[in-house]
Amino acid sequence: MNDVSDLLGQCAAQKYDLIVVGAGTAGMPCAITAAEQGAKVLVIEKADKIGGTLHLSAGHMSAGGTRRQKAMGIDDSPEKHYEDVMRVCKNTADPALVALATREAPHTIDWLEDLGFPFEPTTPKLVFGHVPYQTPRTYWGTDAARSIFQTILPLWEKYVKSAHIEVRLQHQLTDLIVHKNQVVGVRVRHNKNKVDFFAKNTVLTTGGYASNPEFFAKVHPERPRLLSTAALTSTGDGIMVAQKAGAAFRWAEKHISSLGGVELEPGSGRTDYWNAWAMVFTSKYRPPREIYVNAEGKRFLNEDELDPDVRERIIARQPGEKFWLIFDDPSIDDGEPVIRGWKPEQIRKAALDGKFIQQADSIETLAAKTGIPTEALKKSVEAYNKAVAEKNDPEFGRSTLTHAISKAPFYAMLSYTSSLISFGGLHVNANLQVLDRQGNVINGLYAAGEVLGAAATSGNAFCGGMLITPALSFGRILGRQLGKIS
DSSP: OOSHHHHHHTTGGGEEEEEEEOOSTTHHHHHHHHHHTTOOEEEEOSSSSSOGGGGTSOOOEEOSSOHHHHHTTOOOOHHHHHHHHHHHTTTOSOHHHHHHHHHHHHHHHHHHHHTTOOBOTTOSBOOOSSSOOSSOOEEOBEEEEHHHHHHHHHHHHHHHHTTSEEEETTOEEEEEEEETTEEEEEEEEETTEEEEEEEEEEEEOOOOOTTOHHHHHHHOTTSOOOOBOSOTTOSOHHHHHHHHTTBOEEOGGGOOOEEEEOOSSTTSOBOBTTTBBBSOSOSSSSOOOSEEEOTTSOBOSOTTOOOHHHHHHHHHTSGGGEEEEEEEHHHHHSSSOSBTTOOHHHHHHHHHHTSSEEEESSHHHHHHHHTOOHHHHHHHHHHHHHHHHHTOOTTTOOOOOOOOSOSSSEEEEEEEEEBSSOOOEEOBOTTOEEEBTTSOEEEEEEEOGGGGOTHHHHOSSOOTTTTHHHHHHHHHHHHHHHOOOO
8 A cells, every 4th residue: 555545545435534432522522513514424432322421420511701601790701711720730731722621611511501401500600529710610410411411412313313423332442543654544343353444534532541450550650559430431442542553641640539439349449429429528518527547547637628639639648548537426417428428327337237337336446447556546536536625626727626536336437539530641732633752743643532631631630620621622623623524
């Protein structure tokens, strides 16, 4: 084969205007927008259904300068949004990509509104699960991210029906087909068979790697084992395949984990954001009635610290990035439960099961069950109880001192930092073109969504709505750009 035309010509029956690998948050709007312009789009998806993490995510989006904000009298703009993102992440994100994302964000939110998106009525609003913005600009739907999926699904189905979008489910990307430094197609595996598809351009929207323990350990050798609540399909396939073709991977060092994970089945490596999540990411929504101790039995944090970023970084420095919540029986019944949505009897039952919550009639026995050093745990509990009695916590300055740990049975619940998302990803330029390890463009290859890594638009922090909104926006940008038919 002498050139790209020869290669494409031999596979004319399988030639498309655009190939999109991944039918999720970025891939669906990319394919839809390209199809709107008349392009013939092939979408490759390894799962047996479309939607990706839209079936799992809380669906928070952020944008400044939307019609919805203006109608509510909120003064905001893409420029203010950009400045706020860079403030929260302390200038650790990619400035060009944050600028692109915040410029496009209001158009994306307005687009969803035009499609009938069911906004949660009080949004946009301030959210305190991570460092809040200075302006209410966080949106979500009445059914979390599924609201996004259901809103764009009719457009998807329209273009599938018209044959502008062709979908291949349960097709696993294995290689990029490269000819003379240009990606001209993809090789996929389906039912043990390998099939090649060709197009002028390919967009990777394959998601992150937060459910791949082996790859996580490779790019984060300094971190403990992976505890994940990400979609099981988030295994970094697109990243690894692109790396084989010379693509650069960056910013794994900016990874930061989420707080609140509990491993319901010890050793499984899985946590569940929706069904069992500890209320430890901030004290804004739940004043603490327990203390936190690390594996050495020592308190290490003011448990009523409001700032999520402070909490995340302190807990990440603890041995194994884990800690125990220590409390007594009366505290279970008084106020918001320590696990979101659970009832007191659920917590007591879990303690009897003894998998991630231990129960004992004395602090000494509790220490023995958990492996926490006995004297250190006793000392931590005694010092805290004294602080409650005197209404003064000289060591950490905690102000919520309403519940002593004094009435058996006593409980210890193990909580880990957990990965909902991954922060490392493919290096792209401001045109979303994938770059090689020398910083050169790999012609014909683009990327959007979590395959870029959360750090691209959030840096070494959690910036509200700066993963889903850029994924939707970058997908639409690439659809417009690459869907033009000459």
